[in-house]
Amino acid sequence: MKNAVVYGLGSLLLQASGIVLLPLYTRYLVPADFGILEILERTGSVLTILLMVNGVRGAAFSFFCQARDDAERARIVATVSLVVWLGILVGLLAVLAAAQPLSRFLGIDDARLTVLGLAASIAQLLPMLPMAFMQARVQSVGYILASLMTMISRVAIVVAAVAWGGWGVWGVLWGTLIASLVAGGVLTALEFRRWGFHPDRSKLMPVVRFAWPFMPGGLCGFVLFSGDRFFLLQYCGADEVGVYALGSRLAGIVGTVAFTPLFKVWSAWLYGVYRQPDGDRAVGRMITRLLTPYVFVGAGVCLFRREILLVFGTAEYAGAALVIPPLIAARFFITAQVLFDGAFYVYRRTGLKLGITIFATAVILVLFYLLIPRYQALGAALAAVGAFFAYAAATHLVSQSVFRVRYEYxxxxxxxxxxxAVVLLAGQFDFGIMDIPAKAALMAAWPAVLWITGWVSKEEKSLVVDSLTRMLRRLRCLPADGAGDNDAPAAKPAESRQRA
Incomplete structure (x- = not known):
C-alpha cells in the first residue's frame, strides 16, 4: 500500500510540471503559439506510439521481474536500453527526413521548430526506462526522487527560457529537451553503474515481439485522446487549438487530483478484492467510492472555472470556460471505463480490449466530422462526451460477461x-460580490445533504469518522520528542487488510 501511494505521488509530480507551467504559457504565449505547442506535443505522442514506447516499458517491467538472477537482470537492462536507443535513433532520422512536409501539414512555418518539438518528445523516453526498472525493483523512494528531479529541472529551465529569455515556444521545447536529457542521462548512468552494460542479442526479438501488439491500441488511443486537436487545427486554426488545449488541461486536473492517486492504490488491491467471496458487491462498492471524489472535484472545477481561468489564463483564453464542463463529463466516463477494465486484467482477458477501443475510435471520428466544423471547440468537447460514454458503456457490457459486478447504479x-444540480443552480443566480462564498456554501451543502439523506452508508460513515479521529490523534500526538510516531504506522497494514 505504501509503495502504491508513493507511485501515485510520483505520477502526480510528473504531471505537475504541466500544471505549474500553465500560467507561464498563457501569459507569454498567445493562443496560436499555445496551439502549435499542443500540436507538436500530440504529434510527438504519435511518434512515441510508433516507436512502441508503452510496449517496451511493459517489456522492461515484465522481463526484469521474471528474471532468475542478477546476471539475467543485467542483460535485460542493457538489452531493453539498446532497443530504446535504436528506436530513438530511428525516430530522429524519420523526423529529419519528414520535417518539411510534416511542417506544412501542421501549419508550422519553420521546419526547425517541428524538429525541435519532436526531438523533445523523443527525449522524454530517456528517463522513462530507468524509472520502469525502479518500479520493478519496488524502489518507491527512488522513483519519487527521480520524478521530483525531472519536474524541477523542467520547470526551472522552461521558466528561465520563456520568462527571462523571451524565447516563447522555442524556450518551452528547449527546456523540455534539456531537462529530459539531463534526467535521462543521470538515471541511465546510475542504472549502468549498478548493472554494467551487457546486452543479450537473443533477447532483442522477444522484447520487440512483446512490445509491438501495443501499437494498434496506442494508435486508437491517440485518435481518442488527441485527434480533436488535429481536427480543430484543420477546421478552425491554431488559435482555437490553444484555447481548447487550456480547457482540456484544466479539466484534466480533476483526474490528476481526485483519481490518479486513489487508482494507484486500487491497482495494488483489485486482484484480491475481485477474488473475495463477495467480490461482485465489494468491487461495485469500491468503484462508487473511487468515482465519488472525481464527481466532487469535477463539480467544484465547473463551479469555479472562471475564477480558475483568471489564475491560469488571460482574456484571450476566456473561451476555455465553455469547454471545461463537457470535458470534465467526458473524463468522468473515461474514469469509469478504466475502472470497468479491472476484470480484463484479473482474469487475463485483455485481448477483448482492442475491439472495444476500435469501436470507440470509430464513434469519435464520426462525431468529430459531424460536430467540429459546426461548433468548433465546443463540438470537439461534445464529441469526447459522446465517444467516451460509448467507450465506457461497451467496456461495461463486455466486462460483465467476464465477471459480473453488482454496481451501485x-x-x-x-x-x-x-x-x-449544484452546477446548474449556481449558474441560475448572480451573487455579485458574494459569488465565491455562495458557490462555496453550495459545495459544502451538497455532501451534507448526501450524509443526512442516507446516501453515505453506516459503514462509510464509520470509516470517515475513524479516519478523521486517527488524523486528529496523530496531529495531537506529535510532540517535539516524536513520541507516539512509532505506533500509528505499525497499525496501518492490518487495518488496511481488514477493510479490503
Missing part, C-alpha cells in the same frame, strides 16, 4: 444528479 446516478 442508484447511488452513482444520485451522486451525478447532485453534482449537475
Amino acid at each position: 442508484g447511488r452513482v446516478a444520485a451522486l451525478l444528479a447532485g453534482g449537475v
Whole structure:
C-alpha cells in the first residue's frame, strides 16, 4: 500500500510540471503559439506510439521481474536500453527526413521548430526506462526522487527560457529537451553503474515481439485522446487549438487530483478484492467510492472555472470556460471505463480490449466530422462526451460477461444528479460580490445533504469518522520528542487488510 501511494505521488509530480507551467504559457504565449505547442506535443505522442514506447516499458517491467538472477537482470537492462536507443535513433532520422512536409501539414512555418518539438518528445523516453526498472525493483523512494528531479529541472529551465529569455515556444521545447536529457542521462548512468552494460542479442526479438501488439491500441488511443486537436487545427486554426488545449488541461486536473492517486492504490488491491467471496458487491462498492471524489472535484472545477481561468489564463483564453464542463463529463466516463477494465486484467482477458477501443475510435471520428466544423471547440468537447460514454458503456457490457459486478447504479446516478444540480443552480443566480462564498456554501451543502439523506452508508460513515479521529490523534500526538510516531504506522497494514 505504501509503495502504491508513493507511485501515485510520483505520477502526480510528473504531471505537475504541466500544471505549474500553465500560467507561464498563457501569459507569454498567445493562443496560436499555445496551439502549435499542443500540436507538436500530440504529434510527438504519435511518434512515441510508433516507436512502441508503452510496449517496451511493459517489456522492461515484465522481463526484469521474471528474471532468475542478477546476471539475467543485467542483460535485460542493457538489452531493453539498446532497443530504446535504436528506436530513438530511428525516430530522429524519420523526423529529419519528414520535417518539411510534416511542417506544412501542421501549419508550422519553420521546419526547425517541428524538429525541435519532436526531438523533445523523443527525449522524454530517456528517463522513462530507468524509472520502469525502479518500479520493478519496488524502489518507491527512488522513483519519487527521480520524478521530483525531472519536474524541477523542467520547470526551472522552461521558466528561465520563456520568462527571462523571451524565447516563447522555442524556450518551452528547449527546456523540455534539456531537462529530459539531463534526467535521462543521470538515471541511465546510475542504472549502468549498478548493472554494467551487457546486452543479450537473443533477447532483442522477444522484447520487440512483446512490445509491438501495443501499437494498434496506442494508435486508437491517440485518435481518442488527441485527434480533436488535429481536427480543430484543420477546421478552425491554431488559435482555437490553444484555447481548447487550456480547457482540456484544466479539466484534466480533476483526474490528476481526485483519481490518479486513489487508482494507484486500487491497482495494488483489485486482484484480491475481485477474488473475495463477495467480490461482485465489494468491487461495485469500491468503484462508487473511487468515482465519488472525481464527481466532487469535477463539480467544484465547473463551479469555479472562471475564477480558475483568471489564475491560469488571460482574456484571450476566456473561451476555455465553455469547454471545461463537457470535458470534465467526458473524463468522468473515461474514469469509469478504466475502472470497468479491472476484470480484463484479473482474469487475463485483455485481448477483448482492442475491439472495444476500435469501436470507440470509430464513434469519435464520426462525431468529430459531424460536430467540429459546426461548433468548433465546443463540438470537439461534445464529441469526447459522446465517444467516451460509448467507450465506457461497451467496456461495461463486455466486462460483465467476464465477471459480473453488482454496481451501485442508484447511488452513482444520485451522486451525478447532485453534482449537475449544484452546477446548474449556481449558474441560475448572480451573487455579485458574494459569488465565491455562495458557490462555496453550495459545495459544502451538497455532501451534507448526501450524509443526512442516507446516501453515505453506516459503514462509510464509520470509516470517515475513524479516519478523521486517527488524523486528529496523530496531529495531537506529535510532540517535539516524536513520541507516539512509532505506533500509528505499525497499525496501518492490518487495518488496511481488514477493510479490503
